[in-house]
Amino acid sequence: xxxxxxxxxxAVQATRPLLRNITAAVERGSNxxxxxxxxxxxxxxxxxxxxxxxxxxxxxxxxKRQYVARILQEVMxxxxxxxxxxxxxxxxYCYRLTPTGQDIITAIRADEMSKLASFSKDFSPxxxxxxxxxxxxxxxxxxxxxxxV
Amino acid sequence: xxxxxxxxxxAVQATRPLLRNITAAVERGSNxxxxxxxxxxxxxxxxxxxxxxxxxxxxxxxxKRQYVARILQEVMxxxxxxxxxxxxxxxxYCYRLTPTGQDIITAIRADEMSKLASFSKDFSPxxxxxxxxxxxxxxxxxxxxxxxV
DNA sequence: GCGATTCGTCAACTCAGTTGACAAATATAT
DNA sequence: ATATATTTGTCAACTGAGTTGACGAATCGC
Numbered sequence: 001x002x003x004x005x006x007x008x009x010x011a012v013q014a015t016r017p018l019l020r021n022i023t024a025a026v027e028r029g030s031n032x033x034x035x036x037x038x039x040x041x042x043x044x045x046x047x048x049x050x051x052x053x054x055x056x057x058x059x060x061x062x063x064k065r066q067y068v069a070r071i072l073q074e075v076m077x078x079x080x081x082x083x084x085x086x087x088x089x090x091x092x093y094c095y096r097l098t099p100t101g102q103d104i105i106t107a108i109r110a111d112e113m114s115k116l117a118s119f120s121k122d123f124s125p126x127x128x129x130x131x132x133x134x135x136x137x138x139x140x141x142x143x144x145x146x147x148x149v
Numbered sequence: 150x151x152x153x154x155x156x157x158x159x160a161v162q163a164t165r166p167l168l169r170n171i172t173a174a175v176e177r178g179s180n181x182x183x184x185x186x187x188x189x190x191x192x193x194x195x196x197x198x199x200x201x202x203x204x205x206x207x208x209x210x211x212x213k214r215q216y217v218a219r220i221l222q223e224v225m226x227x228x229x230x231x232x233x234x235x236x237x238x239x240x241x242y243c244y245r246l247t248p249t250g251q252d253i254i255t256a257i258r259a260d261e262m263s264k265l266a267s268f269s270k271d272f273s274p275x276x277x278x279x280x281x282x283x284x285x286x287x288x289x290x291x292x293x294x295x296x297x298v
Numbered sequence: 299g300c301g302a303t304t305c306g307t308c309a310a311c312t313c314a315g316t317t318g319a320c321a322a323a324t325a326t327a328t
Numbered sequence: 329a330t331a332t333a334t335t336t337g338t339c340a341a342c343t344g345a346g347t348t349g350a351c352g353a354a355t356c357g358c
Contacts, residue, residue: 003274004269004274004277004278005262005265005266005269007277007278007280007281008265008268008269008277008280008281009261009262009265010281010285011277011280011281011284011285012171012265013193014284014285014288015164015167015168015171015284016168016186016190016314017210017211017288017292018164018284018287018288018291019164019165019168020211020314020315021288021291021292021294021295022161022164022291024291024295025291025294025295028294028295036344036345037165037344037345038344038345038346041165044162053305054305054306055304055305061166062166062169063345063346064346064347064348065304065305065306066306066307066308066309066346066347066348066349067345067346067347069305069306069307070307073307089304089305089354089355090353090354090355091305091306091353091354092304092305092306092354093306112158112161113154113158115294116154116157116158116161117154119157119286119287119290120153120154120157122286123283123286125152125153127279127282127283128153128156128157128160128283129153129156130276130279130280130283131156131157131160131279131280131283131284132156132157132159132160133276134272134276134277134279134280135160135163135164135167135280136159136160136163137268137271137272138167138268139163139166139167139170141268142167142170142171142173142174143166143170145170145174145177145264146170146173146174146177165345169345169346185313185314186313186314187313187314187315202336203336203337204335204336212314212315212316213315213316213317214335214336214337215315215316215317215318215337215338215339215340216314216315216316218336218337218338219338222338238323238324238335238336239322239323239324240322240323240336240337241323241335241336241337242337
């Protein structure tokens, strides 16, 4: 009981150093042609939802619209995405990965996947499933906590 | 197999939004008299290792010495810790929580513990133990990855 | 038609954390 | 014992993630 709670506390505490280490590892990762974390998120979002609008990316990534807009401009300038006018709304756009952008996000994912594959060997599918379940539940839990005024 | 890897990938991807949500939730948390994340880490470190030196906190928290030094000055100015000369080394100091600092970190921990306690009800001790195990293993794994040049 | 919400854009800001540089102190090797 | 490398504290500038404020144009609900 108390022990479980301590473990949970410690695991949650580890989130920040973990993220720092992930970021550092990814930055040393092969490809990643100067793609920042935010840009990477946008590319992955557009890979999952081609033709998404800025507001859609906001809700999907849980980021503010101004921040998303800034990153969209960056990756557009870098030629990783392109935009067409949103037929449903004037002065609004739909975004898609260019072939270059597609290549880059694919390479990044492949690199990360191979790292995770070597990690995952030490754990059973059940353990990984449990990790996944608790991690997503935690994310939702704290999202709700943060929202209620 | 492939499915497990996808789950792991997705869980790792969730780390960043999770941390954002945790931070937001904690900032809305009751007490927390303007204590920043970095300050919080130092207070917790000194709670675990009273009388630690700055370099010890660095290795413990995996943070650069200059950053730790800056935070130490902040919390010192706020009266949450005090320092005495390090007997083993000139121009160096050992740090300890003041009663005020102790109270604050205790209150913060209690607040967070109560939130986590309500979350943990939905999971078995085994699940929480597994989450803990995988989370710490991931942290070490990426720390090693980041280190090797 | 009118007020409220939505969206895009520009700008300033906070916070976490890193990096560089320099001087004093210590450890080490010769 | 002296030259050299490492450690520590301090000051400063910087990057990167993400938020907030403000404003005008567009859209929605009534």
